[in-house]
Amino acid sequence: MSDPTAPSPSASAETTTAVAATSAVAAAAAPAVAPPKVVVPPKPTPAKPADKGPSRRFFLLSWFGSWFAVAWVAFSASMLAMVLGTVRFLFPNVLSEPPTSFRAGEATGYEENKVDDKFKEQGAWVIRAKDERNRDIIYALSTICTHLGCTPNWLESEKKFKCPCHGSGFKISGINFEGPAPRPLERYAIKKNDDGTLVIDKSRKFQKELGQWDDADSYILV
Amino acid sequence: MDSHAHGLSSSVQNGLGGFYLVCALMNFGFAAYFHFQAKNRTQVAIWGAVGALFALMSVAYFGHFGWSLSHGIKDFVDRIMNPVSYFAISILALAAVLYFRRFFTNPIVAWSVLMITLFCSGFAMTDPNFTAIITKPDNVPIVILIFSVGYFTWLALRLAVINDDRIARGEPPMEKLEEDKVLTWPDLVYTELICMVVFTFALVVWAYFLKAPLEQPASSAKIPNPSKAPWYFLGLQEMLVYFDPWMAGVVLPTFIIIGLIALPYIDFNTKGNGYYCFNERKFAITTFLLGFIILWVVLIVLGTFLRGPNWNFFGLFEPWDPHKSLPLNNVNLSDYFWLYGFGKSVGSMHWLIRELPGILLVLGYLLLLPPILAKTILRDYFIKMGFIRFFLLVTLIQFMALLPIKMVLRWTINLKYIVFIPEAFFNI
Numbered sequence: 001m002s003d004p005t006a007p008s009p010s011a012s013a014e015t016t017t018a019v020a021a022t023s024a025v026a027a028a029a030a031p032a033v034a035p036p037k038v039v040v041p042p043k044p045t046p047a048k049p050a051d052k053g054p055s056r057r058f059f060l061l062s063w064f065g066s067w068f069a070v071a072w073v074a075f076s077a078s079m080l081a082m083v084l085g086t087v088r089f090l091f092p093n094v095l096s097e098p099p100t101s102f103r104a105g106e107a108t109g110y111e112e113n114k115v116d117d118k119f120k121e122q123g124a125w126v127i128r129a130k131d132e133r134n135r136d137i138i139y140a141l142s143t144i145c146t147h148l149g150c151t152p153n154w155l156e157s158e159k160k161f162k163c164p165c166h167g168s169g170f171k172i173s174g175i176n177f178e179g180p181a182p183r184p185l186e187r188y189a190i191k192k193n194d195d196g197t198l199v200i201d202k203s204r205k206f207q208k209e210l211g212q213w214d215d216a217d218s219y220i221l222v
Numbered sequence: 223m224d225s226h227a228h229g230l231s232s233s234v235q236n237g238l239g240g241f242y243l244v245c246a247l248m249n250f251g252f253a254a255y256f257h258f259q260a261k262n263r264t265q266v267a268i269w270g271a272v273g274a275l276f277a278l279m280s281v282a283y284f285g286h287f288g289w290s291l292s293h294g295i296k297d298f299v300d301r302i303m304n305p306v307s308y309f310a311i312s313i314l315a316l317a318a319v320l321y322f323r324r325f326f327t328n329p330i331v332a333w334s335v336l337m338i339t340l341f342c343s344g345f346a347m348t349d350p351n352f353t354a355i356i357t358k359p360d361n362v363p364i365v366i367l368i369f370s371v372g373y374f375t376w377l378a379l380r381l382a383v384i385n386d387d388r389i390a391r392g393e394p395p396m397e398k399l400e401e402d403k404v405l406t407w408p409d410l411v412y413t414e415l416i417c418m419v420v421f422t423f424a425l426v427v428w429a430y431f432l433k434a435p436l437e438q439p440a441s442s443a444k445i446p447n448p449s450k451a452p453w454y455f456l457g458l459q460e461m462l463v464y465f466d467p468w469m470a471g472v473v474l475p476t477f478i479i480i481g482l483i484a485l486p487y488i489d490f491n492t493k494g495n496g497y498y499c500f501n502e503r504k505f506a507i508t509t510f511l512l513g514f515i516i517l518w519v520v521l522i523v524l525g526t527f528l529r530g531p532n533w534n535f536f537g538l539f540e541p542w543d544p545h546k547s548l549p550l551n552n553v554n555l556s557d558y559f560w561l562y563g564f565g566k567s568v569g570s571m572h573w574l575i576r577e578l579p580g581i582l583l584v585l586g587y588l589l590l591l592p593p594i595l596a597k598t599i600l601r602d603y604f605i606k607m608g609f610i611r612f613f614l615l616v617t618l619i620q621f622m623a624l625l626p627i628k629m630v631l632r633w634t635i636n637l638k639y640i641v642f643i644p645e646a647f648f649n650i
């Protein structure tokens with residue numbers, strides 16, 4: 001600022017700065033209440049034709065030093081901080097999502113036609129039963145009802161899964177037979193480790209209506 | 223009279239004593255009205271006697287030797303109750319009230335109906351299952367809803383009948399006699415102030431006595447059985463029993479909202495504006511009451527009181543047994559058509575061929591029915607309303623009718639979906 005040149009741009013410079021400041025504030029505060037529109041009245045520039053430097057400096061100082069500017073800067077800064085803070089929430093330090101795969105014990109530990117709720121918390125029922133081709137298989141059924149996503153219950157005495165939300169029923173195979181559920185429960189990928197334990201991978205799903213239950217990863221033979 | 227055989231707890235006895243006492247006082251009040259205002263001796267005698275009867279019941283229950291409902295009656299009620307009879311009775315009741323509105327809007331008839339209802343509910347409350355359900359804090363608003371919807375429907379019909387008579391005699395409706403203007407201050411402001419105080423007080427009392435129904439922490443593994451939506455969504459939840467979530471959760475609610483918004487534009491009837499009436503707006507009022515009372519309120523009541531574990535239907539007095547098992551095997555239309563009709567398995571068919579009968583049926587319903595109606599029974603409407611308004615009206619009513627149609631099909635032939643394309647998440 002040691003080389004002052006134009007005498008008049010003070011007013012225009014002032015307005016552009018003001019506009020820029022207001023729009024920045026508006027952008028930052030977009031989700032919140034729109035800030036009141038502020039019209040900055042052009043301030044009379046102290047006319048000192050002989051020495052332009054100090055006047056310009058004085059103007060800038062006076063503008064930035066006014067309470068008005070302080071208020072706006074503080075406001076924009078807090079709004080910006082708020083937005084950034086909100087954005088920060090999208091990236092939590094800890095992901096509480098459980099791992100998508102889990103171990104389900106030894107394959108030999110499963111009795112035929114028994115459903116136990118041991119892994120319901122993890123989102124699957126691991127079941128050993130005969131499939132349509134009469135093979136003895138172990139498979140993992142998702143606990144998400146295919147109607148609207150409630151968690152059905154296994155009713156041992158009736159040998160069926162029954163959803164408490166709208167009454168859909170599924171056979172032990174996961175096939176829907178009553179109520180509004182339009183398709184069978186989904187299977188998760190299952191595999192046997194070398195040591196004989198089962199690993200269920202919830203990131204891969206197999207849907208019967210798409211013919212995916214024939215996929216060798218959707219069951220294991222006993 | 224087997225009071226202690228069923229062991230009515232003393233809190234139930236006291237509660238019923240209080241309940242019948244309130245009923246008795248109501249009747250004495252009604253009798254007093256006839257004595258001082260209407261000067262009708264017969265009515266005074268009748269309602270005095272009814273009040274005395276209630277007072278007697280009250281004394282009996284306060285003395286802890288009140289009666290409880292016999293098993294025979296409970297079993298009978300449970301046996302005749304199922305979704306079909308429940309809906310049939312609701313629709314018949316609404317039809318009867320509308321048809322015999324002159325009879326039902328008579329205050330004495332209405333009072334008798336109310337007293338019979340209260341008398342029966344008192345008896346019903348001797349059943350622990352029934353009491354447990356209706357006094358659950360969640361469900362108390364629904365009890366209030368039943369009575370308030372009943373009362374306001376009755377009130378509107380009563381004013382309508384009075385106005386209909388006036389119009390028939392060539393007089394203006396009552397509303398036209400009132401002054402056009404009411405002062406904001408003090409009339410409106412005072413009314414608002416009083417409402418505010420009364421409602422605040424009532425809510426505080428309510429909040430104090432009926433605790434917020436909080437349950438265990440939410441978990442995807444342990445969910446309450448039955449899992450019920452908030453009461454105002456129970457109608458939607460009941461629709462979900464018959465439809466795919468996409469239909470019941472998105473399409474039909476959208477049509478409800480669009481329909482309500484479109485009502486003023488569809489309505490071409492210039493009469494009946496600004497006053498109660500029935501004769502001048504038979505179609506509009508009947509359609510509205512069908513939609514609101516039968517397809518919304520009745521569904522909420524059904525969802526609240528009659529849907530138990532696993533979303534099974536339970537009679538009023540039936541214990542909620544989570545192992546109750548009803549045969550509900552449902553069959554798709556494609557199965558009916560191809561499997562039972564032609565003996566072909568649908569497993570290997572392309573979905574378009576498999577679902578062709580259903581798709582044609584739905585298209586026919588939506589596209590052919592409106593012109594047919596326009597040519598035949600709704601001809602007058604079509605001429606009066608013009609093309610767009612008529613088709614909008616018929617389409618809206620068709621979507622409204624989908625629910626009862628689907629219900630009846632489910633009950634009669636266990637139909638699951640008319641169009642069933644799980645490959646594309648599209649089911650009707």
Ligand code: FES
Nearest residue numbers: 145147148163166
């Ligand atoms: S969510 Fe399971 S039946 Fe609707």
